[in-house]
Amino acid sequence: GAGVSQSPSNKVTEKGKDVELRCDPISGHTALYWYRQSLGQGLEFLIYFQGNSAPDKSGLPSDRFSAERTGGSVSTLTIQRTQQEDSAVYLCASSRGWDYEQYFGPGTRLTVT
Amino acid sequence: ELKVEQNPLFLSMQEGKNYTIYCNYSTTSDRLYWYRQDPGKSLESLFVLLSNGAVKQEGRLMASLDTKARLSTLHITAAVHDLSATYFCAVVHLSLYGGATNKLIFGTGTLLAVQP
Numbered sequence: 383g384a385g386v387s388q389s390p391s392n393k394v395t396e397k398g399k400d401v402e403l404r405c406d407p408i409s410g411h412t413a414l415y416w417y418r419q420s421l422g423q424g425l426e427f428l429i430y431f432q433g434n435s436a437p438d439k440s441g442l443p444s445d446r447f448s449a450e451r452t453g454g455s456v457s458t459l460t461i462q463r464t465q466q467e468d469s470a471v472y473l474c475a476s477s478r479g480w481d482y483e484q485y486f487g488p489g490t491r492l493t494v495t
Numbered sequence: 496e497l498k499v500e501q502n503p504l505f506l507s508m509q510e511g512k513n514y515t516i517y518c519n520y521s522t523t524s525d526r527l528y529w530y531r532q533d534p535g536k537s538l539e540s541l542f543v544l545l546s547n548g549a550v551k552q553e554g555r556l557m558a559s560l561d562t563k564a565r566l567s568t569l570h571i572t573a574a575v576h577d578l579s580a581t582y583f584c585a586v587v588h589l590s591l592y593g594g595a596t597n598k599l600i601f602g603t604g605t606l607l608a609v610q611p
Binding site: 413415417424425426427430432438440441473477480481482483484485486487488489 | 528537538601602604
């Protein structure tokens with residue numbers, strides 16, 4: 383079946399602009415996660431959605447970062463007023479439930495110039 | 496705070512040789528994953544280790560878990576060039592009250608280069 387998909391695959395933006403990154407989880411997966419991979423920080427957890435529960439936002443690095451998950455499926459990660467340090471690969475993952483293995487998407491490479 | 500350390504960070508091996516990657520974590524967890532990442536690609540799950548003493552093998556890779564020592568190893572037997580990639584371990588973060596959150600804390604990664 384289809385895996386986790388993310389769009390766009392690459393995004394170049396100017397400093398100060400807002401960006402939206404999209405994630406389509408595997409059908410039927412109730413949990414969705416965002417991670418960030420950067421040279422300086424490695425792989426970091428950002429935010430986690432599970433069903434209708436309040437999301438775990440404990441990994442978001444600043445209030446410029448936010449995420450939504452509509453209809454329990456598609457998620458959008460929004461970064462406002464982008465900074466150069468936001469340049470990274472943003473990975474989305476989904477799982478059947480909170481206690482199940484996570485499957486990762488191909489990532490969105492964000493470059494802030 | 497849960498910290499996960501891997502070593503070595505970089506490993507250059509000759510084909511046919513054996514080696515081990517180590518993953519240490521700082522606080523109790525009930526699950527550990529090993530992932531492989533090829534350049535420009537996403538993470539591919541290799542192993543899930545759920546209990547103390549767990550050992551899993553797939554081809555030339557074998558992973559083990561010692562929860563008492565908070566240590567996992569990924570052993571490579573008779574390396575081949577196709578195994579060249581970056582390998583990550585990731586540990587499930589437990590909440591303050593010991594409940595699993597399924598939030599993964601990743602190690603730094605080990606870049607494996609297998610030379611012919």
